[in-house]
Amino acid sequence: MSAADSVVEVREAVADLLADHVTPAVLEAAERDGWAPTVWEPLHASGVTTVGVPETAGGAGGSVAEACAVLEEAGAAAAPVPVAETGLLAGRLLAAAGLTLPDGPLTTGRGTVTVHDGALTGRLERVAWASAAARLVVLADGPDGEPVVVVVDPAACTITPGRNLAGEPREAVELDAVVPDVTAAARPAAGDALARRGALARAALIAGAARRVREVTVAYTGERVQFGRPVSRFPAVADHLVRLAEQAEMAAMAARAAAVAAGEQDEPAALDVAAAAAVASEAAGLVAAAAHQATGAMGVTREFSLGVLTRRLWSWRDEWGAERAWATRLGHTLAAGGPDALWPTLSRGVGVRG
Structure with a gap:
């Protein structure tokens, strides 16, 4: 199968899966509750959420083009779950650092976070589905100034609720002497x-x-x-x-x-x-x-x-x-x-x- 055929196949399979689970009622509930388990669970079980993340890191494998094919269909269905954050963003950030993906929804964001005496201090802004994530994957400044990838339990952070115009959670995450689960050196840039x-x-x-x-x-x-x-x-x-x-x-x-x-x-x-x-x-x-x-x-x-x-x-x-x-x-x-x-x-x- 050619790369182009594989992308088409991924797109069609994801479209069919989303059509079965993303309904007007589900979208309304997700906007109210900030989470859609009936959408996330079948997507995650099928491996769709980690397409584009190497299998050696616990992902489903596949190319960036296949990962973006998944996201096109997620966008078309307005799927209210962190597919982009779990796979192409947090998932590949972990894989590049030689780390394995934890199970469940993942997210990441941008901000200033530093590591001092093994603990994290800083703040991330407008993090997608922070409170619903199983783990936050954060790019931080290590003690020597070099970037590190850390995995954090959201329960250890202070999360301020927020939404974007579409009602999707975009939350501020405060880290105050939070001890990460895992720390690994990040790639340059x-x-x-x-x-x-x-x-x-x-x-x-x-x-x-x-x-x-x-x-x-x-x-x-x-x-x-x-x-x-x-x-x-x-x-x-x-x-x-x-x-x-x-x-x-x-x-x-x-x-x-x-x-x-x-x-x-x-x-x-x-x-x-x-x-x-x-x-x-x-x-x-x-x-x-x-x-x-x-x-x-x-x-x-x-x-x-x-x-x-x-x-x-x-x-x-x-x-x-x-x-x-x-x-x-x-x-x-x-x-x-x-x-x-x-x-x-x-x-x-x-x-x-x-």
Whole structure:
């Protein structure tokens, strides 16, 4: 089986699994309770949550492209569980440090954490599903200033509740002399690698959600009739549908190109991720706007699934770096290569490894 066929197979299998477990009632309960065990348990049992993490570390194996295929479908279903955090982020951070994944949901985040006398002190902001995680995987500054990967029990931390616009938990984690379960040396530039994976994960989620927004909007405008014809045939609505389709496809192409370029068990490149994150973040806003324009008041009702998806688009585009930050980094990376490298880099789609 080719790599491309494997990605398609993963995407189809995950889509079928999510269709059986992510329902409007489950999404409503998850937004209220902050956790969806009936979604997490079958996904985790099937190995979906650790695709992209080497089997030697306790993951399901597979490439970054396959991990992002999982996330596309999670985004399309608005799956309210930390699939990205458990696998592509925390899972690969542990694997790179030579550590084995603990069982259960994992998460990680960004902040300033230091190790002193074997204990951790610091704070992480907007950590996804911190209170629901079995363990937090934290990148900290060791006693010698070198980065270390530590595994922490959330029960030992002070967690301040918070949510993003979509109702997904994004919580502050305070570590005050917390003794970690495990500590291991991190790879050089582990923080940059984690940021790239975080941005790529959000780009893949956005690509999946944008695709589903397009499908929902096209179906609704094709069924809604005014003045004897479907509203999708009115020029103003048709313009919104075209813009929506263009942006959804651009987000998917950018995210998939960055994931495929990472290669088998490799890390996504700086240039590829910067492009994918900038394109997906911009597309998220444009897709949401076009969909709501095309559907009118119906788009903001609880009876229609559009709002569930667009609130996630608005939330995810600002996580792990917003459009401006990644567009700036993209420009700096291209400029650093010099004028002679600009066109060959763009025309061949070759990422600059960072």
